[in-house]
Structures are given as C-alpha cells and as structure tokens.
Amino acid sequence: MKFLITGGAGFIGSNLAFALQERYPEAKIYVLDNFSSGHFKNLIGFKGQVITGDISDPSLWDYVRKNFHFDVIFHEAAITDTTVEDQYFMMKTNADSFRYILDLAVEWNAKVIYASSAGVYGNSPPPMREDKGLEPENIYGFSKLMMDHIAMDYMERYPEMNIVGLRYFNVYGPREDYKGKTASMIYQLAVKMIKGERPRLFKWGEQRRDFVYIKDVIKANLLALEKNVSGIFNVGTGRARSFNEIVSILNKELGTNYEIEYFDCPYDFYQKFTEADLTKIREALGYEPEYSLEEGIKDYLPYIIKRVKK
Ligand SMILES: NC(=O)c1ccc[n+]([C@@H]2O[C@H](COP(=O)([O-])OP(=O)(O)OC[C@H]3O[C@@H](n4cnc5c(N)ncnc54)[C@H](O)[C@@H]3O)[C@@H](O)[C@H]2O)c1
Incomplete structure (x- = not known):
C-alpha cells in the first residue's frame, strides 16, 4: 500500500501519518506539505518521506504524476486559518487544488479521504445534518463546501471510485501547538492556566461547540479507509459543550x-453553536466517538504540560 497525506506536517495530517505507520508497518507513506502552518517537528519519528510543494501549483502534480503512484490519498492540506479573508487565495488553495488531486486519483484508481469542515454549516441551527443548513459564513467554510460539491461531482461521474469527505467539527489534541492562534480553545486555555494566568473568554463563555478529540478523528479516517463507501460525513462527538465547561x-x-475574565468578541462572524448529527457516519462507517470532553482533556493534558514547561 502507498499512502499520500497532503498537509501531513500539520496537526491532523501528522497524527494520521503516525497512526498509519503503526497500523500498516509495511506501507509506504508520503507526506506532501508546503510547511505554511505545519512544522517538521510534528514529523519527528515519521519513517516515510516528504514531498515539499504547494497543492495549488499544477506543476507539483505533474511531478507527482510522473514519479509516484498512490493507492490512497488523505487530503488534509488547506489554509486552516478561518480568519483569512482573501477569497481568491482561499478558493485557489482549498477548493481548486482538490480537482488536481481527484483527477490523479481517477488515473490511479486511488481512494480519496479528504478533510471537509463543520464551517460549511455556519450558524445554521444544530444539530447539523449533512444535507441541510449549508450556509457558510466565511470564505473558509465556503471553500470547504465547494470541496464537497466537487467531490459529489466526481462521485457521480466515477461511481466505482471511493471518495470520502469528513466534516470535522472542533478537533483538539497533540501536535496542534504549531497552529498558534488557530489551535483549539482547549489548547489556548490550558496553556494560559498552566502558566498561572487567568483564562479569557468572549462574553459570556456560553458559546457551544462539538469538540472532538484527535483520536476519534483518526478513528474516523481509518474506518473510511477500511470500508468500501463514498459519501460526506460529520465527525464530532454529537454533543456541544461550552467554553465555560472547558475551563x-x-x-x-x-x-x-x-x-474567567470575559471580553467582547472582536469578530463579525463567530460560530456560536455547533453540534454534529452522527446518524449518517454511524450507519455507513460504524463510527462511534470514544472520548467525551472530560476524557479527551485528561488524555491530552500531560502533552500540553510538557510543552509549556519545556
Ligand atoms: N483542526 C480542526 O478543528 C479542523 C476542523 C475542521 C476541518 N479541518 C480541516 O482538517 C485539515 C487539517 O487541519 P489541521 O487542523 O491539521 O490544520 P494544520 O494547519 O495543522 O494543517 C494543514 C497543513 O496543510 C499544509 N498546507 C497549507 N497550505 C498548503 C499548500 N498550499 N500546499 C501544501 N500544503 C499546505 C500546512 O502547512 C499544514 O501542514 C484541513 O483541511 C482543515 O481545513 C480541521
């Protein structure tokens, strides 16, 4: 088996690289990244190779086409900072690049498992179900929705292919630290409190999100790999929790x-309430989240403490 992980130097991609390395020790694993928000330190201990390049550059894909052949592509690379407002840049990178990847997958008859996002739902009423409330409020969410439209078009044109879109909700866990200000609220708050500082939240901390632990996200990816299905699925815990509860x-x-010290939210748009309806992923992939927010934080904290005290 040959796996390609785009965005493999990032948070979710690097965790995926290690999970695949452990589960498929004979497999060849390649990471493709431009290191814009990922970091080489996320890959210390990774035994595979790195292809360095920009997914929006067609000449990169010509090079990959000529020199490699992959059985499965995990597509995680994207501009992940949801506050970026440059629509051209966001669409070129997140949405348009996806066509290059899918075209190669068609040639190789490769399976594609890609990262979509709960951002596609904007502030539509929860629980979020895959077929409704598709009202993104920012260009990031829109770019992910356009990825889903592209994927659905390929699913229709190439029904023999396996294409799986995973709409991650708010993911947290080890190796997210290099995301800086875009790392999860759990990471940001924990770092402050470990340093002896008061946690700060937008007024009044009752924003609710479906926080999903990285181990559950990896599990969803591995199920998508093992099952013979195509489709777009929510990946969350099915339960929204507030920022106050994290503290x-x-x-x-x-x-x-x-x-908690409360302050005004500076953003025009802010997702206030996300909660995944998991009916579809339960049925199609047999996915069941294992980590509640309490269990996820407990599992994650030793990592954060080590990073802060280093
Ligand atoms: N973390 C979350 O809560 C969350 C939620 C929903 C969706 N997602 C999606 O999951 C995927 C992974 O996100 P993450 O949290 O690991 O973020 P991340 O920023 O850590 O990872 C993204 C990776 O993509 C790379 N990258 C960015 N632009 C690139 C380009 N043009 N060419 C090549 N590589 C490029 C970055 O260097 C980075 O390594 C993304 O597609 C993101 O949109 C994440």
Missing part, C-alpha cells in the same frame, strides 16, 4: 480555581 474541566484536572 471548569481544566480547573478540576489542574487542581486550580481560576475565575
């Missing part, structure tokens, strides 16, 4: 008693 779990786990 109280962290206080409990760290043995602290910090009070």
Whole structure:
C-alpha cells in the first residue's frame, strides 16, 4: 500500500501519518506539505518521506504524476486559518487544488479521504445534518463546501471510485501547538492556566461547540479507509459543550480555581453553536466517538504540560 497525506506536517495530517505507520508497518507513506502552518517537528519519528510543494501549483502534480503512484490519498492540506479573508487565495488553495488531486486519483484508481469542515454549516441551527443548513459564513467554510460539491461531482461521474469527505467539527489534541492562534480553545486555555494566568473568554463563555478529540478523528479516517463507501460525513462527538465547561474541566484536572475574565468578541462572524448529527457516519462507517470532553482533556493534558514547561 502507498499512502499520500497532503498537509501531513500539520496537526491532523501528522497524527494520521503516525497512526498509519503503526497500523500498516509495511506501507509506504508520503507526506506532501508546503510547511505554511505545519512544522517538521510534528514529523519527528515519521519513517516515510516528504514531498515539499504547494497543492495549488499544477506543476507539483505533474511531478507527482510522473514519479509516484498512490493507492490512497488523505487530503488534509488547506489554509486552516478561518480568519483569512482573501477569497481568491482561499478558493485557489482549498477548493481548486482538490480537482488536481481527484483527477490523479481517477488515473490511479486511488481512494480519496479528504478533510471537509463543520464551517460549511455556519450558524445554521444544530444539530447539523449533512444535507441541510449549508450556509457558510466565511470564505473558509465556503471553500470547504465547494470541496464537497466537487467531490459529489466526481462521485457521480466515477461511481466505482471511493471518495470520502469528513466534516470535522472542533478537533483538539497533540501536535496542534504549531497552529498558534488557530489551535483549539482547549489548547489556548490550558496553556494560559498552566502558566498561572487567568483564562479569557468572549462574553459570556456560553458559546457551544462539538469538540472532538484527535483520536476519534483518526478513528474516523481509518474506518473510511477500511470500508468500501463514498459519501460526506460529520465527525464530532454529537454533543456541544461550552467554553465555560472547558475551563471548569481544566480547573478540576489542574487542581486550580481560576475565575474567567470575559471580553467582547472582536469578530463579525463567530460560530456560536455547533453540534454534529452522527446518524449518517454511524450507519455507513460504524463510527462511534470514544472520548467525551472530560476524557479527551485528561488524555491530552500531560502533552500540553510538557510543552509549556519545556
Ligand atoms: N483542526 C480542526 O478543528 C479542523 C476542523 C475542521 C476541518 N479541518 C480541516 O482538517 C485539515 C487539517 O487541519 P489541521 O487542523 O491539521 O490544520 P494544520 O494547519 O495543522 O494543517 C494543514 C497543513 O496543510 C499544509 N498546507 C497549507 N497550505 C498548503 C499548500 N498550499 N500546499 C501544501 N500544503 C499546505 C500546512 O502547512 C499544514 O501542514 C484541513 O483541511 C482543515 O481545513 C480541521
């Protein structure tokens, strides 16, 4: 088996690289990345190779076509900073590049498992179901929705292909630290509190999100790999939790008693409530999330503490 992971130096891609390396020790694993938001340190211990390049550059794909052949493509590369407002740049990178990848997958008869996002739902009413409320509020969410449209077109034109879109909700876990300000709220709040600072939240901390632990996201990818299905699926826990709740779990786990400092949200658009309806992914992939927010934070905290104290 030959796996290609675009965005493999990033948070989710690098975790995927290690999970595949462990589960398929005989497989050849390649990461393709331009290191714009990923970091080489995420790949320390990775035994495969890296192809360095920009997914929006067609000459990169000519080079890949001439020199490689992959059985499965995990497509994670994207501009992941949801506050980027440059529509041309976002669409070129996230949406248009996807066509190059799918065209190659058609040639190779490769399976494609790609990262979509809960951003496609904007502020539509939860629980979010795959076929409704597709009202992105920013260009990032729109670019992910356009990826889904492109994928559906290829699914229709090439029914023999396996194409799986995974709409991740709010993912958190080890190796997200290089994302800086776009790392999860769980990471941001934990770092502050471990450093002895008061946690700060947008007023009044009751924004609710479906926070999903990286191990569950990897599990969804591996199920998509193993099953013979095509489709677009939500990946979350099915339960929205508030930012205030994150702080109280962290206080409990760290043995602290910090009070929250609230401030005004500076963004025009902010997703206030996301919650995944998991009916479709349960039925098609047999996916069941294992980590509640409490369990995920407990599993993750030793990693954050080590990073902060280094
Ligand atoms: N983390 C989340 O909560 C979340 C939620 C929904 C969807 N997603 C999606 O999951 C995927 C992975 O996100 P992540 O959280 O690991 O973010 P990340 O920023 O850590 O990873 C993205 C990777 O893509 C690479 N990249 C960016 N532009 C590129 C380009 N033009 N060419 C080649 N490589 C490029 C970056 O260097 C980085 O390594 C993305 O597609 C993202 O949109 C993530």
